[in-house]
Amino acid sequence: MASAREPLLTAHGVVKRFGHVQALSGADFTAYPGEVVALIGDNGAGKSTLVNVLSGVLSPDAGEVRLDGEPVRFSGPMDAQRHGVETVYQDLSLAPDLDAAANLYLGREILRGGLLGRIGVLDRPAMRREAVRAFAELGVELKDVTAAVTTLSGGQRQSVAVARAVAFAHKVIFMDEPTAALGVVQRARVLETVRRVADRGICVVLISHNMPEVLSVADRVEVLRLGRRVASYTAADTTIEELVGAMTGSLDGPNGGKEAEDGR
Amino acid sequence: MTAESEKAPAAVDSRAGVPDWLRRAATLNELWTFVILLALVVFFTIAAPGKFFTTYDITQIAVNAAIYLVLGVGMTFVIITAGIDLSIGSVLVLAAVAAGEYNIHHGGPASGWGTVAFSAVIALAVGTAWGALQGVVVATGKVPPLIVTLGGLGAALGIAELATGGQDPAGAASTHLQNSLGFGKVLGIPWMVILAAVVTAIFGAVLGSTRFGEHTLAIGSNPTAVRRAGIPVGRQLVKVYGLMGLLAGLGAVMWLASYGTTSIAGHSTDNLKVITAVVLGGTSLFGGRGSVLGTVIGVFIPAVLTTGLIVIGVQQYWQDVAVGVVLVVAVYIDQMRRKTRERA
Numbered sequence: 328m329a330s331a332r333e334p335l336l337t338a339h340g341v342v343k344r345f346g347h348v349q350a351l352s353g354a355d356f357t358a359y360p361g362e363v364v365a366l367i368g369d370n371g372a373g374k375s376t377l378v379n380v381l382s383g384v385l386s387p388d389a390g391e392v393r394l395d396g397e398p399v400r401f402s403g404p405m406d407a408q409r410h411g412v413e414t415v416y417q418d419l420s421l422a423p424d425l426d427a428a429a430n431l432y433l434g435r436e437i438l439r440g441g442l443l444g445r446i447g448v449l450d451r452p453a454m455r456r457e458a459v460r461a462f463a464e465l466g467v468e469l470k471d472v473t474a475a476v477t478t479l480s481g482g483q484r485q486s487v488a489v490a491r492a493v494a495f496a497h498k499v500i501f502m503d504e505p506t507a508a509l510g511v512v513q514r515a516r517v518l519e520t521v522r523r524v525a526d527r528g529i530c531v532v533l534i535s536h537n538m539p540e541v542l543s544v545a546d547r548v549e550v551l552r553l554g555r556r557v558a559s560y561t562a563a564d565t566t567i568e569e570l571v572g573a574m575t576g577s578l579d580g581p582n583g584g585k586e587a588e589d590g591r
Numbered sequence: 592m593t594a595e596s597e598k599a600p601a602a603v604d605s606r607a608g609v610p611d612w613l614r615r616a617a618t619l620n621e622l623w624t625f626v627i628l629l630a631l632v633v634f635f636t637i638a639a640p641g642k643f644f645t646t647y648d649i650t651q652i653a654v655n656a657a658i659y660l661v662l663g664v665g666m667t668f669v670i671i672t673a674g675i676d677l678s679i680g681s682v683l684v685l686a687a688v689a690a691g692e693y694n695i696h697h698g699g700p701a702s703g704w705g706t707v708a709f710s711a712v713i714a715l716a717v718g719t720a721w722g723a724l725q726g727v728v729v730a731t732g733k734v735p736p737l738i739v740t741l742g743g744l745g746a747a748l749g750i751a752e753l754a755t756g757g758q759d760p761a762g763a764a765s766t767h768l769q770n771s772l773g774f775g776k777v778l779g780i781p782w783m784v785i786l787a788a789v790v791t792a793i794f795g796a797v798l799g800s801t802r803f804g805e806h807t808l809a810i811g812s813n814p815t816a817v818r819r820a821g822i823p824v825g826r827q828l829v830k831v832y833g834l835m836g837l838l839a840g841l842g843a844v845m846w847l848a849s850y851g852t853t854s855i856a857g858h859s860t861d862n863l864k865v866i867t868a869v870v871l872g873g874t875s876l877f878g879g880r881g882s883v884l885g886t887v888i889g890v891f892i893p894a895v896l897t898t899g900l901i902v903i904g905v906q907q908y909w910q911d912v913a914v915g916v917v918l919v920v921a922v923y924i925d926q927m928r929r930k931t932r933e934r935a
């Protein structure tokens with residue numbers, strides 16, 4: 328089914344070294360618009376490193392990244408954001424003392440018109456209005472957008488971080504273990520949000536160690552081991568045992584995945 | 592105490608709803624200190640009827656507080672970034688010496704308005720440059736602000752002493768400067784107070800409603816998040832420490848205007864006084880939270896205490912004891928609040 332569509336984001340042969348440690352040794356990655364693709368792998372497999380390369384935090388030592396078929400080389404996270412690529416960091420990356428609206432617009436503040444705007448005066452009413460709208464769109468209820476983020480529950484904080492990515496991404500959102508610290512209810516909400524975002528045509532790349540969660544929310548699963556992609560599955564056609572086998576390498580050699588496209 | 596604080600004007604807007612209790616707690620520090628300030632004024636007014644809280648006293652308190660207020664405004668920004676600036680007293684002295692030396696060589700006490708203006712510019716420039724330089728070092732992230740500005744404290748004072756041989760030079764201030772900014776009044780309000788009020792109002796607005804203020808708060812709250820959001824953290828820190836230096840330079844001009852001398856040896860505890868005032872005003876030493884309004888309250892508590900104790904005939908050194916105790920309590924409360932927050 329993947330063959331019918333053009334991939335939105337691809338990586339080929341990405342290499343990244345940290346001193347003597349080779350975190351990525353020729354990793355590939357493919358993502359299509361409007362899908363949720365899970366990126367899984369053992370601890371140290373290189374998932375975070377790959378996401379950092381794809382989101383402009385790290386620059387690769389070798390390899391190619393293409394967005395919409397065009398080769399790109401992001402100079403930093405801001406550059407990636409300009410291309411419509413957003414990241415929800417594992418630590419959420421929020422300023423806890425600021426309110427939800429301010430966090431949503433951190434670094435992209437809305438300024439007043441005219442002279443006041445020229446000297447950097449914020450248009451808080453506009454930011455709050457937009458924030459309420461953005462949260463509502465995600466089905467998130469915040470009683471008070473002017474409350475400091477620190478006073479919110481873990482799930483609400485998660486929602487603010489997700490809303491921040493969703494509000495500005497028009498292509499790809501990376502989420503590094505977004506549900507790791509959440510309770511059952513909040514986890515369901517975040518996954519619901521992930522689904523809703525993908526349905527708007529945005530590609531969501533989800534890193535997770537939780538296999539049932541991966542199978543329930545993802546359309547496809549890409550498996551990373553020792554710095555390279557070893558398999559790629561359609562979520563509906565695979566099992567937890569198969570995923571674990573591919574992650575640990577117990578299944579086999581180079582062509583573990585039954586749907587491995589170019590997984591070598 | 593709760594009943595009392597509900598009556599305070601600052602409490603009005605925070606009564607929106609019960610679930611906002613945490614939010615209310617966030618503004619509590621400012622409120623508490625305001626209540627303390629109010630209580631002090633009431634106490635001294637009752638203890639010395641007709642003697643305290645006269646127009647003369649209020650004016651005197653405000654004039655004494657003016658320079659500390661200007662320094663406190665800058666320090667509020669610095670502490671909000673989770674930084675500190677110990678060098679302010681020395682930077683003030685260095686700026687005063689630079690401006691004073693220029694004045695001495697261009698007419699001394701009898702120098703004209705042109706010289707007054709240019710020496711003021713020198714003071715502001717020296718302060719800004721020194722502050723920004725410290726900011727550059729802080730921005731590298733290699734040396735903590737405490738050490739950078741401790742080094743700055745020694746170095747700035749040393750340069751000032753080298754330039755003057757350690758003696759306050761005579762004729763550092765023009766009589767024009769002293770008679771205008773120093774002792775002049777408009778409608779009974781001293782120029783010193785007006786200047787401090789204007790600076791406070793401007794930078795209060797900058798902190799509360801501009802992108803510059805927002806980024807300052809965000810850096811103190813979570814520098815990594817700010818960096819990832821594409822905000823140049825280093826550049827912002829240079830600006831914040833530069834602003835502190837600028838205001839120390841302004842403090843130097845105000846000092847020269849009031850006292851007519853550089854007082855090289857007289858500023859070694861400015862940093863402690865100002866940091867105390869800022870922290871009393873509810874600005875968190877851990878960064879991310881604070882307000883200029885709080886600093887105004889924090890500056891006036893020691894000022895009211897000093898005058899009040901003199902008026903009721905108590906040794907004013909009790910002021911140091913009282914402020915010390917209140918300071919520790921204020922930081923204790925701030926710590927507790929952090930802990931509660933982290934558990935949430």
Ligand SMILES: Nc1ncnc2c1ncn2[C@@H]1O[C@H](COP(=O)(O)OP(=O)(O)OP(=O)(O)O)[C@@H](O)[C@H]1O
Pocket residue numbers: 345348349350368369370371372373374375376377
């Ligand atoms: N900044 C760094 N400096 C040195 N080594 C690093 C750095 N970042 C990652 N590594 C190394 O690269 C390898 C891959 O790390 P990475 O964080 O990408 O793994 P991961 O798949 O995200 O693991 P986890 O599931 O534990 O989050 C590891 O061996 C790690 O030690």
Ligand SMILES: [Mg+2]
Pocket residue numbers: 374375376
């Ligand atoms: Mg990781």
